[in-house]
Amino acid sequence: EVQLVESGGGLVKPGGSLRLSCAASGFSFNSYTMIWVRQAPGKGLEWVSSISTTSSYIYYADSLRGRFTVSRDNAKNSLYLQMNSLRAEDTGVYYCVRRLRVHMDVWGQGTTVTVSS
Amino acid sequence: SYVLTQPPSVSVAPGQTATITCGGNNIGSSNVHWYQQKPGQAPVLVVYDDSDRPSGIPERFSGSNSGNTAALTISRVEAGDEADYYCQIWDLSSDHYVFGTGTKVTVL
Numbered sequence: 189e190v191q192l193v194e195s196g197g198g199l200v201k202p203g204g205s206l207r208l209s210c211a212a213s214g215f216s217f218n219s220y221t222m223i224w225v226r227q228a229p230g231k232g233l234e235w236v237s238s239i240s241t242t243s244s245y246i247y248y249a250d251s252l253r254g255r256f257t258v259s260r261d262n263a264k265n266s267l268y269l270q271m272n273s274l275r276a277e278d279t280g281v282y283y284c285v286r287r288l289r290v291h292m293d294v295w296g297q298g299t300t301v302t303v304s305s
Numbered sequence: 306s307y308v309l310t311q312p313p314s315v316s317v318a319p320g321q322t323a324t325i326t327c328g329g330n331n332i333g334s335s336n337v338h339w340y341q342q343k344p345g346q347a348p349v350l351v352v353y354d355d356s357d358r359p360s361g362i363p364e365r366f367s368g369s370n371s372g373n374t375a376a377l378t379i380s381r382v383e384a385g386d387e388a389d390y391y392c393q394i395w396d397l398s399s400d401h402y403v404f405g406t407g408t409k410v411t412v413l
Binding site: 223225232233234235238245247249250283288289290291292293295296297298 | 336340349393394395400403404
């Protein structure tokens, strides 16, 4: 079964850091570009970052302003998102997503990040 | 940055047809994808490349795209179709992915 399982979410104070992980299984992880998408409470979906199969191409949403870093370890079938200088507006559910061509065909269940003092 | 505009809400009676629009500048030149999200759940792909359906998605879900408007049509609407729906494109000029503003479909 194709599966993506996120972890690492939690409560963090403004200005703090958090590292999200995504464990992939059931498919050839190293053959797919991977994506992070987030959703603030009661709001819509927002693309955060994408990383190509060999990490050669990495892109971020303009709104992040260099605070987030995406990475992957193909040997461990894992995707990561390092989030620094967190703000209240970063609060939400973060989804790990598999990209197929230019659409998103497999989504994890999400991990919740809460930035609050 | 590229903006995709959807109506905030659409209401439809069971058995009728719901149409959700997604407006964007010359969106017809892009491939549009649609996701369904039920409360407390992750989004699910229901239409990709304008009008193709992933396996397991009912034929009642169909899509179209031309000019400045793409659309997702749900025929013979069922109570279980009640959800938020998002359109999405890949903006070639910026290598960014763009989601629409989202539409809440309510089954009366």
